[in-house]
Amino acid sequence: MAAPRIIVVGGGLAGLAAVIKIAEAGGTVDLFSIVPVKRSHSVCAQGGINAAKNLKGEGDTTDKHFDDTIYGGDFLANQTPVKAMCEAAPAIIDLLDRMGVPFNRTPEGLLDFRRFGGTLYNRTAFAGATTGQQLLYALDEQVRRHESDGKVRKFEGWEFLSAVLDSKGQARGITALDLRSMELRSFHADAIILATGGTGALFGKSTNSVICTGSAQSAIFQQGAYYGNGEFIQVHPTCIPGEDKLRLMSESARGEGGRVWVPRTPGDKRPVKQIPAAERFYFLEEWYPKYGNLVPRDVATRAIHKVVYELGLGLDGQPMVYLDLTHIDRATLNRKLEGILEIYEKFVGDDPRDVPMKIFPGVHYTMGGLWVDFNQMTSIPGIFAAGECEYQYHGANRLGANSLVSCIFGGFRSGPIALEYAKNLPDAEGDGGHAAELARQAEINGKLLNNAGTENPFKLWRELGESMTKHVTVIRYNKGLKQADEKVVELLDRYKNVNLSDRSQWANTSFAFARQLKNMLELSRVVAQGALLRDESRGAHYKPDFPDRNDEQFLKTTKASFTGEPAGPLFEFEEVDTQFIKPRPRSYTAAK
Amino acid sequence: MATKTVRFEIKRQANPDAPAVWENFELEWRPGMNVISAMMEIAANPVTADGRETTPITYDSNCLEEICGSCAMRINGKARMACSSLVDNLEQPIRVEPLSKFPLVRDLQVDRHVLFENLMAVKAWVPVDGTYDLGSGPRVFPQQQEANYPLSNCISCTCCMEVCPQFNEGTGFVGAATIAQVKLFNNHPTGKVFKEDRLRALAGDGGIQECGFAQNCVEACPKQIPLTNAISDVSRDVIIQKAKDFLRG
Numbered sequence A: 001m002a003a004p005r006i007i008v009v010g011g012g013l014a015g016l017a018a019v020i021k022i023a024e025a026g027g028t029v030d031l032f033s034i035v036p037v038k039r040s041h042s043v044c045a046q047g048g049i050n051a052a053k054n055l056k057g058e059g060d061t062t063d064k065h066f067d068d069t070i071y072g073g074d075f076l077a078n079q080t081p082v083k084a085m086c087e088a089a090p091a092i093i094d095l096l097d098r099m100g101v102p103f104n105r106t107p108e109g110l111l112d113f114r115r116f117g118g119t120l121y122n123r124t125a126f127a128g129a130t131t132g133q134q135l136l137y138a139l140d141e142q143v144r145r146h147e148s149d150g151k152v153r154k155f156e157g158w159e160f161l162s163a164v165l166d167s168k169g170q171a172r173g174i175t176a177l178d179l180r181s182m183e184l185r186s187f188h189a190d191a192i193i194l195a196t197g198g199t200g201a202l203f204g205k206s207t208n209s210v211i212c213t214g215s216a217q218s219a220i221f222q223q224g225a226y227y228g229n230g231e232f233i234q235v236h237p238t239c240i241p242g243e244d245k246l247r248l249m250s251e252s253a254r255g256e257g258g259r260v261w262v263p264r265t266p267g268d269k270r271p272v273k274q275i276p277a278a279e280r281f282y283f284l285e286e287w288y289p290k291y292g293n294l295v296p297r298d299v300a301t302r303a304i305h306k307v308v309y310e311l312g313l314g315l316d317g318q319p320m321v322y323l324d325l326t327h328i329d330r331a332t333l334n335r336k337l338e339g340i341l342e343i344y345e346k347f348v349g350d351d352p353r354d355v356p357m358k359i360f361p362g363v364h365y366t367m368g369g370l371w372v373d374f375n376q377m378t379s380i381p382g383i384f385a386a387g388e389c390e391y392q393y394h395g396a397n398r399l400g401a402n403s404l405v406s407c408i409f410g411g412f413r414s415g416p417i418a419l420e421y422a423k424n425l426p427d428a429e430g431d432g433g434h435a436a437e438l439a440r441q442a443e444i445n446g447k448l449l450n451n452a453g454t455e456n457p458f459k460l461w462r463e464l465g466e467s468m469t470k471h472v473t474v475i476r477y478n479k480g481l482k483q484a485d486e487k488v489v490e491l492l493d494r495y496k497n498v499n500l501s502d503r504s505q506w507a508n509t510s511f512a513f514a515r516q517l518k519n520m521l522e523l524s525r526v527v528a529q530g531a532l533l534r535d536e537s538r539g540a541h542y543k544p545d546f547p548d549r550n551d552e553q554f555l556k557t558t559k560a561s562f563t564g565e566p567a568g569p570l571f572e573f574e575e576v577d578t579q580f581i582k583p584r585p586r587s588y589t590a591a592k
Numbered sequence B: 001m002a003t004k005t006v007r008f009e010i011k012r013q014a015n016p017d018a019p020a021v022w023e024n025f026e027l028e029w030r031p032g033m034n035v036i037s038a039m040m041e042i043a044a045n046p047v048t049a050d051g052r053e054t055t056p057i058t059y060d061s062n063c064l065e066e067i068c069g070s071c072a073m074r075i076n077g078k079a080r081m082a083c084s085s086l087v088d089n090l091e092q093p094i095r096v097e098p099l100s101k102f103p104l105v106r107d108l109q110v111d112r113h114v115l116f117e118n119l120m121a122v123k124a125w126v127p128v129d130g131t132y133d134l135g136s137g138p139r140v141f142p143q144q145q146e147a148n149y150p151l152s153n154c155i156s157c158t159c160c161m162e163v164c165p166q167f168n169e170g171t172g173f174v175g176a177a178t179i180a181q182v183k184l185f186n187n188h189p190t191g192k193v194f195k196e197d198r199l200r201a202l203a204g205d206g207g208i209q210e211c212g213f214a215q216n217c218v219e220a221c222p223k224q225i226p227l228t229n230a231i232s233d234v235s236r237d238v239i240i241q242k243a244k245d246f247l248r249g
């Protein structure tokens, strides 16, 4: 048999990690990415990466990391893979260190760690406030090394459109679009790893990069893959509101001592620095004395919502609260947080070393994703998934700094498993389905390009984002969720009438976007309907009408499958693996 | 009350062989507006200032927070990142054109692949033995970390290359960003095993000798990478390396 061929789609941390493992095991990889891999969304991660290395004499252990992660995720994550991840994390940090990541150091030259949300331990390694950038570059450099040895071929500027499936439903390759020449092609592969990141764009504005549309996941879902826990979307408590994007103000700001507050008097007119401590409402510290400003994100986000919308204490009546670093000296701030402080300075114009930042929650992370088994394989044989695009490691709420580690761990695991799978795959019958899939894609493209409608795809997308943000984020009511789903159905209908103002066949960004939009719409139904079905509150999913967790009915993974019917996806529920830690009530008002 | 507007002049070119044309746009002003958010606005309503229908503009962007390095272009004549170019800080009409030193793809999109090739040529990586668990990395003191971290912040935007008088087809010069990465990896306790290779890669035509120390690069860099510093350090090392190689014969 010929040497196995693996395709990795996505060159963020998860994709690059997979590529490195395959190349190291002697395999060859074709790596596809919309953007040059070094510009992937992982580059945005700021605060750090978790591993219980216990270098601060606190008695931290990988078991405690495991417990914090499961508890933080409100017991929805399957425990076997999470346990394995936490156990592997310290060696992952060591490896990144060996690859040259400029992690911050202690005076003795060891790795420094800081505290993040949802834990009482200093467990987060960091490189200033640009940790994701530094990790992505380290992996990018290793991949470039393998590329120079001929083990990796990069297809940057190519967009994955669909999987090629043979008559038995096994993966045999992919179809992809060259975003410059608009050429449509199919590529052979014996195994595929999808590492295509998050889905922030379903909500219009988010902290994600613009290409985080979930289009690839949705395409696979529509080809038969299960989508898991789609309703779990993380809204990060501290973002800078913006017209084009919600820029994140990392949890590390609070990890380094940042405090969240509002004036006790609504509309207090005094200059902020003249408001005495007694007249400041440090609501997280008052409500959660043990964890304070470092409660998990879902808890902090709901608290800010309450302060703004129920207590009417938003700054100047606006949906904003202070995140204050001004009590920390400038040198420390620069050494540990400069990257994010610069973002605030550049985009808002104020220096957060002098004045408290004004922040508000924003859509941030996709806990749900492609359903995978413990071997990172989706329900389509031969298609694996790793990183934010899969559902496995974070349950109902992700802890800060756990994503980077889950991406690298998932990537590392998926690579060798995919290679093994590929080695044992019998040859395809006929052309493995390539001609049929190419024809299907060519038809979709032709139709879209020649559609004589009136709807602008970018406007449809705005409407989607507004509706999803309003109804399917922090506070969810069944009535609103129904409205959100109906809105998606309306948009799907109007999509049939879409009109590209650009019909050219060269670097046509509207065309690529319109294709993604269709997939975003299909995936939005999974999120909205999944939320509608789950009549309980768990982690990031909060329904005032069902304020408690209901383990009996809903300690279950949601699995959605595509039907193509007007009613939308089909849902089923699967038992959660809780063999190591017995589910217990989750509360952060005291130490757990 | 008339709404406040923002005027743009954007250079359009349908493909590398098509003629370039300027199009004018007038958009409603919004708080915090930047050059990319303006172009998103145009995509949702692709009409020029004189009411003519046009196509959405092709450009590169991703993070919208000046960290991915995608959106470099010339704005009012200066090479800079479009996402962090707030319209309130720019003189109007805001003139937007593609970088001029790289092959044009369409409108504001250019092909900057050459930087990644240069990074490969100088082996800009740490040659680890493998990804299996080999224990912790070398000790690095905070002082060393603080010296290397700024170099590691380069976002590969190529602004430094765009503004460099020496960066052109005639010289084949690698540009400042690559030189700074050579310094970074030569400083690393493991990365330095390739130090000689890297210096030799910068020794010939198109290497560091092309640099005229004009310092345009350091002024244009959005990440304040200490480029002149890196260039003079690496330059010195290249000369020493050349002398060594000469003596070795």
Ligand SMILES: Cc1cc2nc3c(=O)[nH]c(=O)nc-3n(C[C@H](O)[C@H](O)[C@H](O)COP(=O)(O)OP(=O)(O)OC[C@H]3O[C@@H](n4cnc5c(N)ncnc54)[C@H](O)[C@@H]3O)c2cc1C
Pocket: A009, A010, A011, A012, A013, A014, A015, A032, A033, A034, A035, A037, A040, A041, A042, A043, A044, A045, A046, A047, A048, A049, A050, A131, A132, A158, A159, A160, A161, A195, A196, A197, A198, A207, A208, A209, A211, A212, A215, A216, A248, A250, A364, A365, A386, A387, A388, A389, A400, A401, A402, A403, A404, A405, A407
């Ligand atoms: C602002 C911000 C800060 C964060 N900070 C932290 C932090 O401090 N700690 C932490 O643990 N987590 C953090 N996160 C989360 C973390 O950054 C992400 O979850 C993680 O980087 C995702 O990595 P990934 O490899 O799964 O995907 P990505 O890095 O998003 O990469 C996706 C890749 O897929 C490619 N792709 C997508 N679709 C296609 C397609 N159709 N065809 C071809 N290629 C495609 C893209 O080009 C890209 O290469 C942060 C997130 C944000 C938004």
Ligand code: SF4
Pocket: B160, B163, B164, B165, B166, B167, B175, B176, B210, B211, B212, B213, B214, B215, B216, B217, B218, B231
């Ligand atoms: S110092 Fe001048 S010549 Fe040298 S790289 Fe910078 S801009 Fe170019």
Ligand code: SF4
Pocket: B153, B154, B155, B156, B157, B158, B159, B160, B161, B176, B177, B180, B220, B221, B222, B223, B224, B225, B227
């Ligand atoms: S050195 Fe500066 S200007 Fe040059 S590519 Fe890097 S970040 Fe951009």
Ligand code: FES
Pocket: B060, B061, B062, B063, B064, B065, B066, B067, B068, B069, B070, B071, B072, B081, B082, B083, B084
């Ligand atoms: S969009 Fe990433 S740097 Fe501007």
